[in-house]
Amino acid sequence: MEENTSNGSNENENNESESKKVVSKDEASASKDNKKKNKAEKKGPGFFDRHKAEFKKIKWPSRQELFKETVVVIVISLAVGIMIYAMDKVLQYGFALL
Helix, strand or coil: CHHHHHHHHHHHHHHHHHHHHCCCHHHHHHHHHHHHHHHHHHHCCCHHHHHHHHHHHCCCCCHHHHHHHHHHHHHHHHHHHHHHHHHHHHHHHHHHHC
């Protein structure tokens, strides 16, 4: 009798494990969808949401500050241009003497 009960219990265990292995296609696709959702949740906000948040952190200059900085850039650019022109003329004159 002991053999029958142990065989019966083994058969039940085998049947249960086989039934656990069999999964319908709907359940498999549902589990894949859940995995995709979990990955999306782990990533956090989307690309554009993150950039939008970063743009909110920017301190934009006032019109007055922008005007002053623009004038400084133009003046420095002209000064560097004049210096390069002057150096070019001096070097041309020096090479002409050789």
